[in-house]
Amino acid sequence: MNVSSEGTTSLTRVREIAVERGAIPEEMLRATRPFVVRGLAADWPLVRAGRESLEAAEAYLRRFYRGAPVRAMLGPPEIEGRFFYNADLSGFNYHNIQARLTEVLDQLAIQRTRTRQGAIYVGSTSIDGALPGLRAENPIDLGARDPLASIWIGNRTRIAAHYDLPDNVAVAAVGARRFTLFPPEQLHNLYVGPLDFNPAGQAISLVDHANPDLERFPRYVEALRHAEVAELEAGDAIFIPSMWWHAVEALAPFNVLVNYWWRQSPAWMDSPTNALMLALLTMRELPEAQRAAWQEIFRHYIFEPDEASLAHLPQNARYALAPLNAQGAHVLRGQLLKRLDK
Known part of the structure; x- marks a missing residue:
């Protein structure tokens, strides 16, 4: 296995499955390994708008916005899209703001005109709260589940490997994304940061998955031996099982991801x-x-x-x-x- 100066690796590809009528089979929604469904959301109006142009995708999103503020992460060009800690892990290399989504979209458009672009990321925002009606026009069949549906909007950004307790179906709606996934047993080889002080409330790997420092993090080589990678185009979806570590890289100047979380446990169970x-x-x-x-x-x-x-x-x-x-x-x-x- 070779690791290039750009941090790319020859990794196992996440398996792909075909589905009928756009519905993921029930047994697959309880899977314990990830999989990709190509074109699951290809007919979404949001996906079609993004294929027309970035401006068309932005205009489509603006149709649903009713003014609720969103939380955005802003980072300078120097971080190269990687939202992370500062040098001594005493803080972060970005700052958070509350803003109108329309203002964020305006700033994303401005950044696309610049040679050195700042990083902008609206993460894990309730679709129904921020963009009421969007989910109804862009549905997904997850059976009887009532998942938490979130939207993620930004430019070329990188999110460190982390895990989530719920199962997750993530749909690349606009732009392309690369997912690098690690099974839960690779915890020891991912060099995880603080449990109670982290960028988004979830412990993250300290390894830059796009450019790993293997002298500082030598066990990461073993993690890569067990890793799986998937590159999603607009309309593709990935299933990420509970507790699988995943690093996410947005590959286009404007990206929209929609994801759905649910737990295979009663609502009264604590984390x-x-x-x-x-x-x-x-x-x-x-x-x-x-x-x-x-x-x-x-x-x-x-x-x-x-x-x-x-x-x-x-x-x-x-x-x-x-x-x-x-x-x-x-x-x-x-x-x-x-x-x-x-």
Whole structure:
């Protein structure tokens, strides 16, 4: 495997599947490996507008805008589109603003006329909140799911590898994007930054996936051996399973991505990240033998539970160990809050 000076690699391509009538099969929406569907949204009016011209795509978006402010990330030309930390990880190399979407679109048009372009990125913005009606004209069939639908708008930008808890279908609506994906078990080789101080609320890899410094991050070579890459044109879609790391690079001077998130778990379940942060508080600094004991407790109750381990307890006396429902989760959350409030 070779890594060029531009950071490109000969990686495994994400598998592609064909679908009928524009609907992804139900079993594929529960997959644990990524896949690409070419042309899934080829008939979207937004996709057709973008193929006509960037100006037509912008005009189409403006039709739906009703004035709600959006959060935009702005970076100078020096960052070359890579939204990241500053040199000592004490801050970031960009700043956030609240603005009208029309103002952001105007600035994107201005940047396209410049030789050295600043980076502009409107990320993870609710479609229904910012552009009511857009989703109805550009639908996607995800079965009975009611996903969170978001829109991402910007110019040539690079987002570091990160993971999301929900499953994700992302559609390149305007422009092209490159996705580099890593399975969850490559965590150790991705050199992840701070858990609680990061650009968008999610821990990110410190490796520049477009130009990796393999002297500083030598284990990244192993991560690349397991990586999969996909380049999406307008109308193509990619399925990213829960917890898969993914770096995203926008390849055109104007890009629009639409994505859909959903969880394969009840709405009352809390984020596992809460458990991780609490474990940092309560377990990481324990003596090794005690950490090993707690590892066995978690294996027994969480990661490898079975009915035999609870057979000695009557159903009515299992309490927190009983199958959870909304009411049980409410009780358990209350007990946890009392413990934390001491």
